[in-house]
Amino acid sequence: MNGFLLLEDGTLFPGESVGAEGYAFGEAVFTTAMTGYQEVVTDPSYADQIVCFTAAMVGNYGVAPVRSESASAHARAVVMREARGPGWTDWLHDRGVVALTGIDTRSLVLHLRQAGSMRAIALAGDSSVDEALSAVRAQPEMAGRALAAKVSTREPYVFSNAGRADIAVVDYGCKRSILNRLAWAGAAVTVYPHDVDADELARYDGVLLSNGPGDPAPLEAEQLTLHNLIGRVPLLGICLGHQLLALATGHKTYKLPFGHRGANHPVLERATNGVIVTSQNHGFAVSPTQSRDETHISLYDGTVEGLELRSERAKSVQFHPEAGPGPHDAWGIVESWVEEVGAGYAKAA
Numbered sequence: 001m002n003g004f005l006l007l008e009d010g011t012l013f014p015g016e017s018v019g020a021e022g023y024a025f026g027e028a029v030f031t032t033a034m035t036g037y038q039e040v041v042t043d044p045s046y047a048d049q050i051v052c053f054t055a056a057m058v059g060n061y062g063v064a065p066v067r068s069e070s071a072s073a074h075a076r077a078v079v080m081r082e083a084r085g086p087g088w089t090d091w092l093h094d095r096g097v098v099a100l101t102g103i104d105t106r107s108l109v110l111h112l113r114q115a116g117s118m119r120a121i122a123l124a125g126d127s128s129v130d131e132a133l134s135a136v137r138a139q140p141e142m143a144g145r146a147l148a149a150k151v152s153t154r155e156p157y158v159f160s161n162a163g164r165a166d167i168a169v170v171d172y173g174c175k176r177s178i179l180n181r182l183a184w185a186g187a188a189v190t191v192y193p194h195d196v197d198a199d200e201l202a203r204y205d206g207v208l209l210s211n212g213p214g215d216p217a218p219l220e221a222e223q224l225t226l227h228n229l230i231g232r233v234p235l236l237g238i239c240l241g242h243q244l245l246a247l248a249t250g251h252k253t254y255k256l257p258f259g260h261r262g263a264n265h266p267v268l269e270r271a272t273n274g275v276i277v278t279s280q281n282h283g284f285a286v287s288p289t290q291s292r293d294e295t296h297i298s299l300y301d302g303t304v305e306g307l308e309l310r311s312e313r314a315k316s317v318q319f320h321p322e323a324g325p326g327p328h329d330a331w332g333i334v335e336s337w338v339e340e341v342g343a344g345y346a347k348a349a
Contacts, residue, residue, distance in 0.1 A: 008119040017124030019092035019099025026050040026076035028120035032262030036325025044151035044173030046075040047213035059088025077122035147214030148172040152194040163188035165342035168204040172212030177324025185338040198228040206341035209241025216243035237316030252287040259283035263326035266299040278319035279326025
């Protein structure tokens with residue numbers, strides 16, 4: 001079955017359908033990760049996005065339940081130069097994901113780098129291009145969209161019930177690998193919805209603010225919760241959690257032209273002057289201020305990659321230290337934080 005990807009500026013990329021029939025609207029973005037395609041599609045941070053993989057082949061090592069970052073697919077559609085299957089393409093079809101192969105992904109990525117991420121439609125089947133373009137332009141832009149409620153758990157649940165530190169995770173779109181990394185570091189982990197109140201979170205030894213999709217700026221209630229929580233309990237923010245912590249402490253955020261998505265992003269750690277290679281997935285960033293709070297800086301474009309507010313016992317990183325998928329350079333961030341929280345709790349006891 002034929003299909004196409006159509007961008008809001010009218011640029012058309014023809015391809016062949018290898019997933020679900022129908023169409024999907026979303027923000028067209030790209031990831032440079034060479035592996036982890038199943039993790040990408042199931043990452044809640046990709047909600048309402050059409051993901052282009054820059055890797056030449058996608059699907060060549062199959063799929064496995066253990067690799068999924070959540071219970072369902074969150075990317076609206078995927079586009080690839082060459083999809084290999086049938087395990088991968090059947091998996092996409094069974095989950096209702098529109099998927100296109102034979103796309104000129106090199107030209108697509110160069111276009112998105114120049115023009116920026118934009119609204120798009122991925123369509124499997126026949127349709128009028130003019131009608132599809134009108135429909136695309138009627139869709140909301142990603143800037144200003146609050147999507148955490150769409151992907152967050154509705155009820156609290158216990159992920160692991162024993163450990164040296166009792167950690168609450170605020171689920172703005174949390175990946176399973178973050179929860180696994182906390183448990184492997186020796187934490188007892190309880191996951192809460194995005195709208196949990198500060199008093200409930202303050203009962204724990206530490207609170208992790210998870211990743212998630214969309215624009216952090218309209219999440220005003222979540223920012224107020226963090227404003228009321230800061231200083232009462234140690235905090236660690238990851239990705240969207242980093243941005244929300246920044247907004248709650250007076251920083252600003254803005255939309256990047258085409259985002260950071262991949263598993264090869266170099267970041268400078270100011271304290272050591274060392275470089276770590278990181279996994280990233282975000283379309284918004286914290287505005288730089290040259291503040292001493294800024295602990296990590298992107299070596300690609302100078303964006304703020306980390307904050308630490310020592311007196312408030314709060315820190316955050318824009319990248320993904322759990323690296324699911326990606327390099328393991330930053331694994332120690334979660335482990336050391338759990339150790340610090342556990343040591344502080346033991347000392348207080």
